[in-house]
Amino acid sequence: MNREAKIYVAGHQGLVGSALVRGLRALDYCNILLRTHQDLDLSDQTQVREFFAQEHPEYVFLAAAKVGGILANSTYPADFIYQNVLIQTNVIHEAYRTGVKRLLFLGSSCIYPKHAPQPIKEESLLSGLLEPTNRAYAVAKIAGIEMCSSYNRQHGTHYLAAMPTNLYGKGDHYDLQDSHVIPALILKMHEAKQNGADHVTVWGTGTPRREFLCSDDAAEACIFLINLPDLYLDRLIANSQHSSVVNIGCGEDVTIRELAELIADVVEYRGQIVFDTLKPDGTPRKLLDITRLTSLGWKPFTPLREGLMMTYKDFLDHHGHTSPAASILSSFAGPNRAVKNL
Numbered sequence: 001m002n003r004e005a006k007i008y009v010a011g012h013q014g015l016v017g018s019a020l021v022r023g024l025r026a027l028d029y030c031n032i033l034l035r036t037h038q039d040l041d042l043s044d045q046t047q048v049r050e051f052f053a054q055e056h057p058e059y060v061f062l063a064a065a066k067v068g069g070i071l072a073n074s075t076y077p078a079d080f081i082y083q084n085v086l087i088q089t090n091v092i093h094e095a096y097r098t099g100v101k102r103l104l105f106l107g108s109s110c111i112y113p114k115h116a117p118q119p120i121k122e123e124s125l126l127s128g129l130l131e132p133t134n135r136a137y138a139v140a141k142i143a144g145i146e147m148c149s150s151y152n153r154q155h156g157t158h159y160l161a162a163m164p165t166n167l168y169g170k171g172d173h174y175d176l177q178d179s180h181v182i183p184a185l186i187l188k189m190h191e192a193k194q195n196g197a198d199h200v201t202v203w204g205t206g207t208p209r210r211e212f213l214c215s216d217d218a219a220e221a222c223i224f225l226i227n228l229p230d231l232y233l234d235r236l237i238a239n240s241q242h243s244s245v246v247n248i249g250c251g252e253d254v255t256i257r258e259l260a261e262l263i264a265d266v267v268e269y270r271g272q273i274v275f276d277t278l279k280p281d282g283t284p285r286k287l288l289d290i291t292r293l294t295s296l297g298w299k300p301f302t303p304l305r306e307g308l309m310m311t312y313k314d315f316l317d318h319h320g321h322t323s324p325a326a327s328i329l330s331s332f333a334g335p336n337r338a339v340k341n342l
């Protein structure tokens, strides 16, 4: 992408989208196209068609999605599949109709089977049953991947699908019910510290393993991928079994117990950590094999502790004043609280 190329970041207010904008700006890309949800409803085909016909972006990062943690996913599966299928179908198809040069679709590691061999290679896609707690979201994302590879096969487009592991970082969504585990635990431990509470409750058994990557690292990997020279991109699309998929991770995982202890340390919360085993564990492990990405020359940068410290600082800058009452109220605000961009 040359520095003047018109680049549309769909979902720029979300965790990955905002990191993409930061990353692109840091690299001096000066023609970044952004639309808020209020200005452009990506689930509305007519609006998306008009937007692409008018703006003609050359490159697209598709980071707009309805996302949420384990409880939001299992409580509102209809919303997750409906919204995500609409958003990605509209954007990918209109990108094709208007001749977008390259598109990068963001998925998630939950697209892989629950019992996929670890670390999970891209080839594990569609090789077994999915984890039930986020199956609707995963099936939507799998449809998006298949769209990218089908358009590549039939129309000769250059669409990639990046599958990041669990992400965290600046500008995350903090909610006790709907968030992913890192923002939920930061919020819980921060409030427990403020209130002098003697314990915090962590969902599940604490034994599931998860891999976590800082959103700025993930964005950097996405910009690296969309910029691959033609030769590499064509090889990637043509050679791999699931043509357009590339895992993005850091190559290491931790247990939820270890994560909780690390967050307690970062937040300086000294109380007890208690496990609520009535809450779901979800998939036992989902460590990604990142050989495909690293063999192209990319490496993760931010160690987990450092990333958590940076994230907690960002939390304090933006939500440090959050009162327990405010967060409890927000967790009862209904299903739309989970509508957030990836």
Ligand code: GDP
Binding pocket: 068, 069, 070, 071, 110, 134, 166, 176, 178, 179, 180, 181, 182, 184, 185, 201, 202, 203, 204, 208, 210, 256, 279, 280, 281, 282, 283
């Ligand atoms: P997942 O990777 O799709 O399962 O998404 P999550 O980030 O929501 O959950 C990851 C793991 O953290 C699961 O085993 C959860 O049960 C566990 N966990 C522990 N405490 C919490 C919490 O307060 N919120 C969330 N979302 N997950 C938690």
